[in-house]
Amino acid sequence: MGMNTWKICEEAYNEKLNKNYEGLFTQGNGYLSIRGSFEEDLSDATQNDRYWRMPANVTLEKQMHPKSKWGVFVPGVVGNHPILNEEMVNLPYILGLNIYIDDSRFDMEESDHDNYNRELDLKTGALSRRMKWLINGKKIELNFLRYISMARKNIIVQQLRVKSIESEVRLKIQSFIEGDVTTNGYNHFVVKEVSHNNGIIECYVKTDLEDEIIMMSRLLVTSGVKEEFQIIKDRVIHNGIINIRKGQEIVITKISVIKTNMDKETLGNLRITDVMGNPNFIDDAGLELKKAVDDVDKLYGEHVDEWKKRWDISDVEIQGDDRSQLAVRFSIYHLLRSVNEGNDRVAIDAKGAAGEAYFGHYFWDTEIYLLPFYLYTNPAAAKNLLMFRYNTLEAAKQNAKSYGYSGAKYPWESSISGKEQCSNWQYKDLEIHISADIVYAMWHYYRVTGDKDTLFNYFIDVMYEISRFWISRADIEKDGTYSIRGVMGPDEYLAFTNNNAFTNYMVKHALKRTLETLKMIKNEDEELYINKSLNLKISEEELEMMNRVMNKLNMPIDNDKHFIWQCEDFEGFVDLDFDKVWIDRSKPFGQFISQEKNYRSKALKQADVIGLLWLFNRDFDNEMVKNCMDYYEPITTHDSSLSYIIHSIVYSQMEDRDLAYEFFKRSLGIDLYDYGAAEGIHIANCGGIWQAVIYGFCGLNNLMVDEDIKLKPALPEGWERVKFRLLYNDRWYNITVSNDEVVLEYE
Ligand code: BGC
Numbered sequence: 001m002g003m004n005t006w007k008i009c010e011e012a013y014n015e016k017l018n019k020n021y022e023g024l025f026t027q028g029n030g031y032l033s034i035r036g037s038f039e040e041d042l043s044d045a046t047q048n049d050r051y052w053r054m055p056a057n058v059t060l061e062k063q064m065h066p067k068s069k070w071g072v073f074v075p076g077v078v079g080n081h082p083i084l085n086e087e088m089v090n091l092p093y094i095l096g097l098n099i100y101i102d103d104s105r106f107d108m109e110e111s112d113h114d115n116y117n118r119e120l121d122l123k124t125g126a127l128s129r130r131m132k133w134l135i136n137g138k139k140i141e142l143n144f145l146r147y148i149s150m151a152r153k154n155i156i157v158q159q160l161r162v163k164s165i166e167s168e169v170r171l172k173i174q175s176f177i178e179g180d181v182t183t184n185g186y187n188h189f190v191v192k193e194v195s196h197n198n199g200i201i202e203c204y205v206k207t208d209l210e211d212e213i214i215m216m217s218r219l220l221v222t223s224g225v226k227e228e229f230q231i232i233k234d235r236v237i238h239n240g241i242i243n244i245r246k247g248q249e250i251v252i253t254k255i256s257v258i259k260t261n262m263d264k265e266t267l268g269n270l271r272i273t274d275v276m277g278n279p280n281f282i283d284d285a286g287l288e289l290k291k292a293v294d295d296v297d298k299l300y301g302e303h304v305d306e307w308k309k310r311w312d313i314s315d316v317e318i319q320g321d322d323r324s325q326l327a328v329r330f331s332i333y334h335l336l337r338s339v340n341e342g343n344d345r346v347a348i349d350a351k352g353a354a355g356e357a358y359f360g361h362y363f364w365d366t367e368i369y370l371l372p373f374y375l376y377t378n379p380a381a382a383k384n385l386l387m388f389r390y391n392t393l394e395a396a397k398q399n400a401k402s403y404g405y406s407g408a409k410y411p412w413e414s415s416i417s418g419k420e421q422c423s424n425w426q427y428k429d430l431e432i433h434i435s436a437d438i439v440y441a442m443w444h445y446y447r448v449t450g451d452k453d454t455l456f457n458y459f460i461d462v463m464y465e466i467s468r469f470w471i472s473r474a475d476i477e478k479d480g481t482y483s484i485r486g487v488m489g490p491d492e493y494l495a496f497t498n499n500n501a502f503t504n505y506m507v508k509h510a511l512k513r514t515l516e517t518l519k520m521i522k523n524e525d526e527e528l529y530i531n532k533s534l535n536l537k538i539s540e541e542e543l544e545m546m547n548r549v550m551n552k553l554n555m556p557i558d559n560d561k562h563f564i565w566q567c568e569d570f571e572g573f574v575d576l577d578f579d580k581v582w583i584d585r586s587k588p589f590g591q592f593i594s595q596e597k598n599y600r601s602k603a604l605k606q607a608d609v610i611g612l613l614w615l616f617n618r619d620f621d622n623e624m625v626k627n628c629m630d631y632y633e634p635i636t637t638h639d640s641s642l643s644y645i646i647h648s649i650v651y652s653q654m655e656d657r658d659l660a661y662e663f664f665k666r667s668l669g670i671d672l673y674d675y676g677a678a679e680g681i682h683i684a685n686c687g688g689i690w691q692a693v694i695y696g697f698c699g700l701n702n703l704m705v706d707e708d709i710k711l712k713p714a715l716p717e718g719w720e721r722v723k724f725r726l727l728y729n730d731r732w733y734n735i736t737v738s739n740d741e742v743v744l745e746y747e
Helices: 015-024 281-294 296-314 322-338 365-377 379-391 393-402 425-430 433-449 452-473 501-524 526-536 540-552 609-615 622-635 644-653 657-673 683-697
Strands: 007-010 078-081 085-088 093-101 112-121 126-135 138-148 155-164 169-178 189-197 200-207 212-220 226-232 235-244 249-260 317-319 721-728 731-737 742-746
Touching: 007 015, 015 657, 093 126, 093 138, 093 155, 093 249, 155 169, 155 235, 155 281, 155 296, 169 200, 169 212, 169 249, 189 226, 189 235, 200 235, 200 281, 212 235, 212 281, 235 249, 249 281, 249 296, 281 296, 296 322, 296 365, 296 721, 317 322, 322 365, 322 657, 322 683, 365 379, 365 433, 365 683, 365 721, 379 393, 379 433, 379 452, 393 452, 433 452, 433 501, 452 501, 452 526, 452 540, 501 526, 501 540, 501 609, 609 622, 609 644, 622 644, 644 657, 644 683, 657 683, 683 721
Parallel strands: none
Antiparallel strands: 007 112, 078 085, 093 169, 112 126, 126 138, 138 155, 155 249, 169 235, 189 200, 200 212, 212 249, 226 235, 317 721, 721 731, 731 742
């Protein structure tokens, strides 16, 4: 029998891998995200440690909390950290369920157990765990199940079944909410109150940015149970005590609600700071909980139906390679559970709200790695991710101004306010390609959806202000050409370079699309053009300058050699003897070299020119692509999780199926197979994996340029068939490809 390609399983408990599974098993519905931690307390796994997290390079950061870190996140609820700035707050732990038999508490570390199994069902988003607990000569079967409702975004459902196999026992179930939780070693709660009312336990917190959050839980137990309530420090507890007979199984259900005063769906062009909180959110939470309790028998069915709707449009079926199939579904699962599709004030952070690393910040990952999956399967979600940038335009303008530039400079690391959150000067000052990437993504959205209305009414404002930034950021040379000096490209191991090819090409593209869009508006809607001209203060002089910079921006391309330099000054960096420096290749290269030496050496963290070859794959011929790949890949360390997958796609483009598959497999390892998810999911890689299958192996053409869908598959050996659906220009396409055949049907 082949492997189950819908389930991620953990067959034995291993303390060293627990944190990885907490990341892998993260559940969510876009609004809410919870790591796969155990329901019960785990010995020596404190959750309230205080320490100063310094903003080092995350790849190299020292890991804290080696065994377990709870994670309950409502993306958009952020606190203010003195060093890390706005960070996504880890909220009180709401899933608490301790189990006692004869006063001994069940603990994964301390208690004897066998027949352990934990699995995440990707199809339904349900996480289950079962084992037999051997206690004082008794055998107790424990079965946990939980899900975050996809149908009711504020509701969490947990179920616990306990069966005593051989004897009568006294069981105590302890449901709790724990308020004493820190985020990256910091306490963001200025108010914390735990209480119980009418059989419901509650925890209310207010963050240092004045967001208010209420959590309520109700334990549903059968009659005959003695109930007690307790408060111990910041923990509120509901105990249920019951005697279970030999062979009897009891079922306990815990239903919880989480709500904030800032819960909002789409805000249109209102900025979050302009929105008043909901003063009735606590009452509303109570009503929602009551309703969920009344509807308890319906909850699972409606939740599964919602997941089914999502899978029906976004599954990618791979026949002939179960390992890849599972990893692709795993990636899609995380993409589905991390997007808050109806909300344009949050985006998706680098860890997919599955951990505290990167502090919940938003990077270029969204526009370049994640967007295509949503564009082709859920354009409303894609639109909201980009509307987030529209809603934070003011902050980006302020940011440009603070550097003395015009227009909008988008932050390297954003949070809901849209202000720069990055604490390291190199990235925030120099990794400016993000602003051009946003224009690329907006144009991409327009090309795939045909949604001119959004392009004309909203995106153009962002595009124009970004273009305005670029013309003020470019320097004129003596020969009348322009340069962009002092930048960090996507490769973060060269900090300060001139005329980075990726950045400059993206900038040219951004200027081109801005000018093109303005022309379109002028031709198609004169009145709108006049309004835009007034509102954006468009001047002929600026337009001319945009045109000039677009045409005269220097590109480090050697046409004779058919080669693109990463930056104009690349040859001036030092060659490295990798074998001497990188003595243990199982660890990131960055651990073996000082930052100072790294910054002056030819060692790349990630795809840079190679990324350009992918995003503009029609602009460069095969010889150029091959020359660049042959030169850069051997000096690329792939220390960034964003690197392998781009290489896989470009190897597909080069028709090198074997290397494309080799790099694809390495990408599958990043979270799933090589235990890398401890601090959260590498969600950009998940989006990249989708792209590698669809664009890479199935050979979907570049619809930024072409009009009609065409596919040129080169599937890896063993892959018989790939099936998926795409929404393009309002039409659903059902696609099946094999190496011999492409079947394209539309609805
Ligand atoms: C990568 C960036 C990426 C960031 C967040 C860094 O390690 O170098 O390209 O945006 O992680 O995923």
